[in-house]
Amino acid sequence: MNAVGPENRDLLSEITSQLGMLGSQFYRNDGMAEGYRFNEHAARGRSIRIKLRRGPVGNPGETFNITSGTATETSEDTALLSELRAAFYIPRDSYYGFLFVERIGGRHAKDLIYQKVVVPVAEATRHTIRLENFAEVEDWRRILSTQQVLRVAEFLRPDSSADASTAHDVFVKVSAEGAGVSSKSEELKEQFLDIVDRRHASYRVLADIAPLEARRKVMGVIKKRDGSEIEALKDAPKSAFSIADRAELEALTLRLDALNSGSDSTVLREELQQVLPVDRDEYQSQRLEVTFGTDRPEKTFIVAGDRVPQLVYEFGGRLIDTDLQNAWDASSGGFLERLGVTVSSAWPLEPTEQVQAGE
Structure with a gap:
């Protein structure tokens, strides 16, 4: 940065x-x-x-x-x-x-x-x-340890391919609460924490991918079909991006795909389907809201795509x-x-370089 x-x-x-x-x-x-x-x-x-x-x-x-x-x-x-x-x-x-x-x-x-x-x-x-x-998984665990799930809600958008007359800004909210949801509190908590944990793991993989991606392309002169030349990104020579680099990038990309494929809200939606069955064939899920608490005031956390819920x-x-x-x-x-970033003991101050006598 x-x-x-x-x-x-x-x-x-x-x-x-x-x-x-x-x-x-x-x-x-x-x-x-x-x-x-x-x-x-x-x-x-x-x-x-x-x-x-x-x-x-x-x-x-x-x-x-x-x-x-x-x-x-x-x-x-x-x-x-x-x-x-x-x-x-x-x-x-x-x-x-x-x-x-x-x-x-x-x-x-x-x-x-x-x-x-x-x-x-x-x-x-x-x-x-x-x-x-961003929030530590253990901080989430501490906050939620005394809480139970009060409500799970899913926001659905009608699939336009199923009915072209449906307006794009129409949403359907499916909500479940009560004993059926509260009895699944521990399972829902672990699934919720797993989403956060996987996202944090993906941050670390992305940090490993970034320097490889930076070396994979270099600025250079590219000839266009009309014979003119422009300066643009092009594949780096093997001296800058080796076969070993390519293999490492492919392995990290597979690791990232595995983390992302398991970080969606499928299991949460399956739990919601058990307590409140809905025919989802003609709907697309937009986001989930999980409400935790012991009493009022309750706290609602939003799970949408690959976004990590906000913790205050x-x-x-x-x-x-x-x-x-x-x-x-x-x-x-x-x-x-x-996240794997090395910081000095004086962080956020810049480290002071020691100057030896006689220099």
Whole structure:
């Protein structure tokens, strides 16, 4: 991630530059009736800390002091912005980095950072940057250990090939709850955890595939049919991509296919079919929602395609900046190491080179 594209651009520097271009001015998003501003960002080692503020705009209201009990009226020209924090962690020599976002109630800044920072950087570097949820399997196991399955729901889309008159945006929701589902809690938990575990394993395989794929193609001059020449990617010579490299790539690709073929929600759907039989011949499954809990409030996790469900790490209250930074530093280092990425003991700070006396 520190050598993206033929120009070897550092993604950390690109993100920092994009945040600098956004500045701290106020932006208005009329489509969402909200405003926002990236009021502060600071690079630290291989990380970037971000503070932004977002909230509703264009509607009269008030700010209320909960200590004094006094209210101040606000007009249509006032934006009520709340602070949210986030941080990027982009290690060297890694195909993975992390974006941590603070979540307060239902509010967070992931969508805003993706749209205003990640997408422009991806376009500038002409690379795809994919954001996926991440959480340790053991953290999932700990969270779910005291929970039981309350509900399993599947969203189905009618197969247009079966009935051409069916609108493409029509969905059918099939839901099962009660004793029949709760009795299968442990089986459903293990299947749920297996989906997450397989996805994490595929991350490690993808990291092994990436350098081979990078060597498999090189930039060079290609002759077109009309006799003109263009510079484009072409097969690398055997000196750069050997027969052994090709064999290793094929083996890793087979391993990845095996992980992906077993990471779908087939077993979960089979369990749902047992408690609530439905004729699925004319429907295509879009996603599953598994709701866990002991009582209210319950937690619903979405399983869709190869996406890992989102897990929120709870702190029990709003941390001060230093404590939040320390928590994210430790979590990012642990996550990266378990993905096979080597980080220094001073992570996320850059390692200091020792200079011998006399040099």
